[in-house]
Structure formats: C-alpha cells, structure tokens
Amino acid sequence: MHADTLVRMVNDISEFFAPANPEAEAAVEVAGHITRSWDPRMRRQIVEIWQAGHADFSPVGRAAVEILAAAAARKAG
Amino acid sequence: MYSIDHTDLGTPPSTSSTMVNIELDGRPFAVPDGTSVMRAAALAGISIPKLCATDSLKSFGSCRLCLVEIDGRKGYPASCTTLVADGMKVRTESPKLTQLRKGVVELYVSEHPLECDGCPADKHCELQDMAQLHGVTGSPYLAGDACPPRVTAESRAVAFEPDHSNPYFNFNPELCIVCSRCVRACDETQGTLALTIQGRGLASQVAASAAEPFVESECVSCGACVEACPTAALSEKSLLTAPAPVQAVTTTCAYCGVGCSLKAEVADGKVARMVPNRAGHANQGHACVKGRFAYGYATHADRITTPMIRATLSDPWREVGWDEAIGHAAREFKRIQAKYGKGAVGGITSSRCTNEETFLVQKLIRAAFGNNNVDTCARVCHSPTGYGLKQTLGESAGTQAFTSVMKSDVVILMGANPTEGHPVFASQLKRALRAGTKLIVIDPRKIALVDSPHVVAAHHLQLRPGTNVAMINALAHVVVTEGLVREDFVAARCEMPSFDKWRAFVADKRNSPEAMEAVTGVAADVVRAAARLYASVPNGAIYYGLGVTEHSQGSTTVLGIANLAMATGNVGREGVGVNPLRGQNNVQGSCDMGSFPHELPGYRHVSDPVVRATFEKAWGVTLDNEAGLRIPNMFEAALDGSFRGMYIQGEDLAQSDPNTQHVVAALTALECLVVQDIFMCETAKFAHVLLPGSSFLEKDGTFTNAERRISRVRKVMEPLPGLADWEVTMRLANALGYPMHYDHPSQIMDEIASLMPTFTGVSYEKLDRLGSIQWPCNDEAPEGTPTMHIDAFVRGKGKFFVTEYVATRERSTSRFPLLLTTGRVLSQYNVGAQTRRTSNNVWHSEDRVEIHPHDAETRGIADGDWIGITSRAGETVLRATVTDKVQPGVIYTTFHFPESGANVVTTDNSDWATNCPEYKVTAVEVVKVDKPLDWQIRFRQNRETRLPSRHTTPAAV
Numbered sequence A: 001m002h003a004d005t006l007v008r009m010v011n012d013i014s015e016f017f018a019p020a021n022p023e024a025e026a027a028v029e030v031a032g033h034i035t036r037s038w039d040p041r042m043r044r045q046i047v048e049i050w051q052a053g054h055a056d057f058s059p060v061g062r063a064a065v066e067i068l069a070a071a072a073a074r075k076a077g
Numbered sequence B: 001m002y003s004i005d006h007t008d009l010g011t012p013p014s015t016s017s018t019m020v021n022i023e024l025d026g027r028p029f030a031v032p033d034g035t036s037v038m039r040a041a042a043l044a045g046i047s048i049p050k051l052c053a054t055d056s057l058k059s060f061g062s063c064r065l066c067l068v069e070i071d072g073r074k075g076y077p078a079s080c081t082t083l084v085a086d087g088m089k090v091r092t093e094s095p096k097l098t099q100l101r102k103g104v105v106e107l108y109v110s111e112h113p114l115e116c117d118g119c120p121a122d123k124h125c126e127l128q129d130m131a132q133l134h135g136v137t138g139s140p141y142l143a144g145d146a147c148p149p150r151v152t153a154e155s156r157a158v159a160f161e162p163d164h165s166n167p168y169f170n171f172n173p174e175l176c177i178v179c180s181r182c183v184r185a186c187d188e189t190q191g192t193l194a195l196t197i198q199g200r201g202l203a204s205q206v207a208a209s210a211a212e213p214f215v216e217s218e219c220v221s222c223g224a225c226v227e228a229c230p231t232a233a234l235s236e237k238s239l240l241t242a243p244a245p246v247q248a249v250t251t252t253c254a255y256c257g258v259g260c261s262l263k264a265e266v267a268d269g270k271v272a273r274m275v276p277n278r279a280g281h282a283n284q285g286h287a288c289v290k291g292r293f294a295y296g297y298a299t300h301a302d303r304i305t306t307p308m309i310r311a312t313l314s315d316p317w318r319e320v321g322w323d324e325a326i327g328h329a330a331r332e333f334k335r336i337q338a339k340y341g342k343g344a345v346g347g348i349t350s351s352r353c354t355n356e357e358t359f360l361v362q363k364l365i366r367a368a369f370g371n372n373n374v375d376t377c378a379r380v381c382h383s384p385t386g387y388g389l390k391q392t393l394g395e396s397a398g399t400q401a402f403t404s405v406m407k408s409d410v411v412i413l414m415g416a417n418p419t420e421g422h423p424v425f426a427s428q429l430k431r432a433l434r435a436g437t438k439l440i441v442i443d444p445r446k447i448a449l450v451d452s453p454h455v456v457a458a459h460h461l462q463l464r465p466g467t468n469v470a471m472i473n474a475l476a477h478v479v480v481t482e483g484l485v486r487e488d489f490v491a492a493r494c495e496m497p498s499f500d501k502w503r504a505f506v507a508d509k510r511n512s513p514e515a516m517e518a519v520t521g522v523a524a525d526v527v528r529a530a531a532r533l534y535a536s537v538p539n540g541a542i543y544y545g546l547g548v549t550e551h552s553q554g555s556t557t558v559l560g561i562a563n564l565a566m567a568t569g570n571v572g573r574e575g576v577g578v579n580p581l582r583g584q585n586n587v588q589g590s591c592d593m594g595s596f597p598h599e600l601p602g603y604r605h606v607s608d609p610v611v612r613a614t615f616e617k618a619w620g621v622t623l624d625n626e627a628g629l630r631i632p633n634m635f636e637a638a639l640d641g642s643f644r645g646m647y648i649q650g651e652d653l654a655q656s657d658p659n660t661q662h663v664v665a666a667l668t669a670l671e672c673l674v675v676q677d678i679f680m681c682e683t684a685k686f687a688h689v690l691l692p693g694s695s696f697l698e699k700d701g702t703f704t705n706a707e708r709r710i711s712r713v714r715k716v717m718e719p720l721p722g723l724a725d726w727e728v729t730m731r732l733a734n735a736l737g738y739p740m741h742y743d744h745p746s747q748i749m750d751e752i753a754s755l756m757p758t759f760t761g762v763s764y765e766k767l768d769r770l771g772s773i774q775w776p777c778n779d780e781a782p783e784g785t786p787t788m789h790i791d792a793f794v795r796g797k798g799k800f801f802v803t804e805y806v807a808t809r810e811r812s813t814s815r816f817p818l819l820l821t822t823g824r825v826l827s828q829y830n831v832g833a834q835t836r837r838t839s840n841n842v843w844h845s846e847d848r849v850e851i852h853p854h855d856a857e858t859r860g861i862a863d864g865d866w867i868g869i870t871s872r873a874g875e876t877v878l879r880a881t882v883t884d885k886v887q888p889g890v891i892y893t894t895f896h897f898p899e900s901g902a903n904v905v906t907t908d909n910s911d912w913a914t915n916c917p918e919y920k921v922t923a924v925e926v927v928k929v930d931k932p933l934d935w936q937i938r939f940r941q942n943r944e945t946r947l948p949s950r951h952t953t954p955a956a957v
C-alpha cells in the first residue's frame, strides 16, 4: 500500500486522540485503534515505513507506530 | 382505494387508556374513551355505512351516510364525528336510518353513474358497496322531471378533464364524489397540502395546486390520496393493464432506511400495485413515490437472468449454467488463495439484500475464505455512526422509534434532508411540527424544511461544509457555560471523569460560538439561541444523516452529537435520543449481521476469544482473530498486489465509491471479480463472473430499518434467474468446500438468533405474529425494544469524548475556491440503478449542480448552462441551476446518474476512525463550457436508448 496513504491515516487518527490526552497516552490510544481496526498486513507495512524513516509522521503518530513495532517484535520474538 | 385486504374501522384509534361502556344495538361494549361511535361499532363487528370517513384520517362528517340514532339525542348524529360517552345507547339500524341513507346514496349515484364494468375499482369501490347495500341501481334524479339541473361544464370551478399527467395514477373528475379524503390525505398523511376543493356545492371539484396538472403541481406523487380515494377517481394506472389483484402480500420497501411496510397486491404472479400497509409500524400507512410506485425495475428488460463468465475483461461474456459459473468462481478463489495467501480474497455484503443474505456472505468470507476481509457499503455512509454510538452509548444504532418524534419538543436535524431522502419520516416529522414541535436545521443548504408554506424552522444554522464539529462544540459550549447541563442525569448515568474532561474542553473560549463564527460562518447569537432552545425543553431529539458522517471528522461529529444528548439528559425515553437516518433500506441490518472486517455479527470484536469460540463451535471452523481489510484498503491492496479476488453482492462500488479513477484501477487489477447483481452495473464491467441477483419481490427474508426494526420481506414471485441470492451464496460456499445447507431463510434467522444476544428472541413466527420487532429482542425484552438505554446505557455508563475540531484537508484555495457538497432527490435512489429504470425520471432526469447567483454571475454562468467542475481528483460537466438554496462559495449536486461523475471529482479523503469517504466536501472550481465530456455523452446515449422516455403516454380510461 502507498506509504503516504498509510502515514496519512495514522496522522488522521492521531489528530483525534492528541488534543485530548498527554502524548504518551494519546499514542497508546492510537496504537489501540490501529490494532483493533487495521488488517495485519497494513500494520506490518506501517512498521516497515516507520523503520525506513518516513518523515511525515506526526509526533503522536510516530510514537503510536513505535508501540506497534514493539508489539510486533514481542510477538515475533 | 385501500388495500384489498384492509378492513376499515372508519376513524383513527384513540390513545386513551380509560375505557367507556356503551350499548350498541342492545349489546354492551367497552371501548377506549375518545373513540368514535363508528369505530366502536366497527370494533364490535358492526359496519356502519360511510363514504367520507376512513381510519387513516380524522373524521370530517360531510357525506351524512353514517347516521345513527342515540337515546336522548335529537335527530340522527353522524357516527364518525360523534364520540362515545359512558352509558350511551346507540342504534345503527332502523327503517328511518335506511331510508335516510338510501337517499344519500341516490344523490351520489346521480353524480356518479354506476357504470362499473371495466372500472379499475370495480368490486373494491366504496360507492359501489354502498349502492349495493342500499339496493340502489340508479338514481331517481336521473329520470325524467325529477332530474335537477345538471351541473354544466362551465359552472365547474375547474375543467372537468381527466388528468393523466402523473406517470403512475390518473385523476378522473367524473368519478369524484367530492368526499375530500384525498385533500385530507395530502394534508394529514403526507403533509404536502397540494390539493384543495375548488368551487362550491355540486360544482365543487378537487384541484392540484392552482388547478395545475398533477405532475406540474406541488404533488410529490406519494400516492396517499390515491390510497384514500373511495372510488376510482384517483387510481393507479397499473390497475388498467394488470389483472385484478386477488391477494395482498405484506412485505417491506427495498429503497430507503425508513423501511415502509407495503402490501404487494398480486395476481398471476405479477404485482398489480403496491399499497402502504396501514398497520405498518415504521410508516403508519404511508409510503413515497419510490416504494409505492417505482417497483417496475424488478421486471425491467435490463435484468440479468443468466450467469456469465469470461477469462479476461476484454473477452466477451459467455452465458453458462449456475454450476459452471459457481464452479469457476470457486476454483479461481482457491487458486488465488493457494498462490497469494489466505488474505488475498474478500467480499462485500449488500445493504440492499436481506439480513439472511448478508449474514451468509460474511459467513462465507469468515468460514470458507478463512479471513475477515468483509466490508459493506455502510463503509461509505454510516460507518461513523456505528463507531461513534458504540463508543459513547454502547450500541451501534439509533435510540428511538420514528413515532417518538411526536413527543419531542425540539428536533435538531443535522446534515439530513428527509423530505428528499427519508420522505415517510419527513411526513411524520411534519405532523410533529404542525403539532408544535420546534425545529433547528443544521445544514449548509436551505433544505425544504427550513422554510416552506407549512413548516418553518426556528433556526437554520447554515454552516460551511466541513465544519460540523466546530458547530457541535459551539452548541455544547453554550450548554456547559450557561448552566444547561442536566447534572443529575450526567451524575447518575455517565462516566464522570470523561464528562469532566469534556466539560473543561468545550467550556474553553476557543469553542465558543463567537470564536467558531469565523469557522462555521454562522452568527454566534443564532448558535446560542439554538443551543438554549434544544437544552431548555423537556424533550430534545437529534436526527442526522450523511451530512454528518461523510466527512473526515464524521466519527468525531457522531461522538459530539452523543455528548450533547447525554449532557442535556436527552437519552433513554420517548421524544429524545440520537437518531441516524440510514440511507439504504438495510444498512442497519447489514452492519448488525457482521459486515465489518473487525466485528462478528452483533458488533463484537473478532479478537474476543469468547465470542469467537461461540461462532467456531457453531460453524465448525477456526476463525481469524485479526481485523480484515476495509473497502478502501481492499482497493489499495489490489493495487499493490496482495489482494486479487473479490465477491461483491449487490453493490456498485465503481459508481458509489469516491475517486472513480482509483476504484477502476483497483478493480481492473483483480484476477477474479465475482459480481452478483440484478443489472449489468458499472462494477460488473470489471467482473469475470456475473451471478444474476434477485429483487426483494423474489425472495423471503428480513430488512432492519433505521429504528432497529426487523420486518419481513416476502416472496411474491419466483426469482427471475431461478435462484434467490441466499441460495447462490450457499452454493458458492459449498463449491469452496465449506458446507452450508438451509431450506428456507427462516433457518438462517434461527442461526442468527442463536448467535446474537440482541436477536435471541427473533423468529419468523414471532415476526408474523407481531408484524415487526425492534432489536434487542431477547429474554429481557421478548417483544423488542422501541427505546434504548432507558435505565442505563448499553455500555453501562455513558462515555464522553473530547472532540477537537480539525479542519479538513479539502479547503478552498485560489485554484479551487468553491466547496462542492452532495445530496439526494426524492424520486431517485442512490446510484439510481433501480429508479432510473422507472418513470421516476419524469421528476429528475439529470443531475444538476446548484450554484449561488453571486458565484454564477462572477463566472458568467446562467441557469441551464453546462459547467465544468474541476477538483484535485478529476473533472466532470453538469448543467447549472442558479439558486440561493446554496450559500455563496458552496455548490451542490446529486449523483443519481452515472454520467454525472460526482465521484470522479470527490477525493480519497476519509473519516479518521472508519475511512468513510469525505463525500460532503470537495474543493472545486467551475467554468462555463459548451458541452459535457465525451465519456459523459457516451453514457447518456447508452441510457437513452434503454430507458422509458420522459413523456409518459396517457393511459386510456
């Protein structure tokens, strides 16, 4: 899937949770929303996109993807 | 003429619970106080002669045929206008009464000769019945000297000409007995007030608007007058050609989310006419031009009735048998899964199909495909409703029954246009408004309910497209800062930490109406007044539509609406609530049945091991515990190669989804697309297998409307392709190696009831008995739940959410200075596949774009000019209507015709939570052009060779 599309989706979700919560909590909410509603291949891709250093993540969006990456690593390991 | 199986009780029921004892023809009876003598008699099995009364309308007392004798009263009171009183003694028959009644009938017959042979109402005409009952075969007034001076054509107020202008019904004044039931039906039932009686005495006559032909008058062709007419003066054209109906089958309209109960009157396996069911719970005996008249598409020559396959999109279609088509589809899906993985295929359920069919398609995907790649067209309309109401209240559905609006003091109508989109609910709402309910409209466009001759909104908050959240926050700000919160309700019913956080958020100055004025464009004092009005009455209700959900902040607005309702204590009883007006007939049902990729039937997440275990046990498979792909994700995945096969039942994604170019590219990339549809729709052009579908007339099942009301769909004719949709899905599952076996849809419903806690008590037997059921229906609510969240919210405590306004990316710029928003018209439905194949085109034969006079003038555009509309995504050309219904800076169009290409210009922006596309805001520029684009001209030509012409031929009477 288009990296830009996925990053935009993460940022859109973050824009909802960010104003209502401190950054760390907002990131947990965003990661939770993505885990509940995204197909696994999209979650894998967004982690790869983050690992490749995509520049357009919002701060909360980036923190959320870090959480997803850690969860994926735990699952794999 | 009302339905052939209707037993009329003369006047509407009384709502009183006090009983009154009376004596009728010497026998005692008890009836509710406020009942008419006529209705009391009918309830006791005594039918008093009548002509001007019918039980859907208030009594009028004009024909003087229903006279009775009452002890202690002088003369002969009319039983339709006389109410029962305790101890009243009534005689319905006596020689004197018979003599008086006979005289009345003779007078009528003198004006309406009994030439009944060949009349469409023959054997169902109330005048004919009365004549027979009183032994009247002709009129003494018509013979010799007794004949009074006949009314001359010149003395009539209106020409005595028959009016055939409406494509569906005729008006023949010769047969009119001036009972005024039609006039009252148009007022009371429909609320359009298109008819009047013109002239006086014998010269009086019914006239539409200012004596115009029906089709050019204000008439919206709902048919209420036709149903109410006791003779054939107003009658369906279809009755002139179809054999006289012999049976009435109760079924449910397959168009909008109101879900009207209809009676299909049939003879020889054909529908002779469709009549609203007076006992219908959703529609109270009413219907609109679509459900009532536009069912002809079901037998249109364009119907596909034979399965077809082809290897590639450039090959011609090859007609094959069912086994070959289904075998081919199954082999292809298995091949793709073997090569690209289990997740490389998926499917789409249909909001136009029944609950049972939708349930089977998602079951096929989850159990036979073994993944959760299932989605439905609710993705593009009400998915934010599902998300927002589940998060806040705990259930993904509206909270009320439609009739609840009669108890509302104030209604907020936001982003919905019910007179066009949900016409029968609009009639209900208009009844409430005429009885004193106040209306607040929040909409970028001046919809009809804002200001029409008979309804005027208290406030119209004409906001800029894309600023709903700003508006909801501003309204909430007033509630919170002006002490309008129902503190006791919130403390008892809601999660206080979430409330406190929300209260602090909306109280912030940046959310005040004054601060938001620059964003919404609506004056702060108007917003304040509207908020005070909603929050200060006992019962405030919110109704909303796609103008709320189809935005990048669609889910946020739904959350905001629920916040507002909870803060003002407006949830959990009649007259209040949060009410999504659903677009397609079975959107609610398709969502309930587990059509979303993250939820099993009943809105339970696929990751819940307990829920999954129930389904695994019943279905004998292991289910995937991860969410699947949504429609837009499927398109993206098709383009990157990880998604290769798709089964689409009854949805036209190529036309209904945003950014057409993108959708077309994705569909073209699929290796196997299986489309099940009744027509060769746009999506079918990209298919490899075409499975002919069946219309709602051809199968048994249920639909669930916007009030959570489950109603039966009943088969009135055999499926044209030989199999109903549920049978096709069943065969496909079997061919995929997953056994499914049902003999009748009732067995599918039994399985649904066994797996969904909100459906435990639902069965076809109970639906037959009760007429309809609003879920939840289970041990706690054996007959269903009209009002939800009464003592507690489904999720326990109501939860508030902070709803920060975030401007959409679609902003007007110097390159794209206008905002395009979209909507619907009454006569057409959705992408128009059905209604375009009916005479409804008489009212709407092309989509036009509305533009404000100011914007038109600066661009040199005049009414009727072709204008090119360009957005970041694409370009289309439509004809202009210059009107101040839209505000400067905003243009508006409908999208019922494929050549309109509204979705060629809409972008792929979508709701943050659900990816519901942002149909309602697209930044565009418009210029005057000479003609439509080449592809639009091709579309139009194609259509015109196939569709009935705009001019309807007058039917012979």
Ligand code: SF4
Residues within 6 Å of the ligand: B175, B176, B177, B178, B179, B180, B181, B182, B183, B206, B225, B228, B229, B230, B231, B233, B234
């Ligand atoms: S058209 Fe029918 S309903 Fe209307 S006044 Fe005449 S007879 Fe009555």
Ligand code: SF4
Residues within 6 Å of the ligand: B182, B185, B186, B190, B192, B193, B194, B195, B208, B218, B219, B220, B221, B222, B223, B224, B225, B226
């Ligand atoms: S069809 Fe409906 S709108 Fe038209 S005149 Fe009859 S009742 Fe009124």
Ligand code: SF4
Residues within 6 Å of the ligand: B253, B254, B255, B256, B257, B258, B259, B260, B283, B286, B287, B288, B289, B290, B291, B292, B422, B423, B424, B425
């Ligand atoms: S389209 Fe809607 S309002 Fe019209 S008859 Fe059908 S369900 Fe009723």
Ligand code: FES
Residues within 6 Å of the ligand: B049, B050, B051, B052, B053, B060, B061, B062, B063, B064, B065, B066, B078, B079, B080, B081
């Ligand atoms: S039915 Fe009572 S006056 Fe006509």
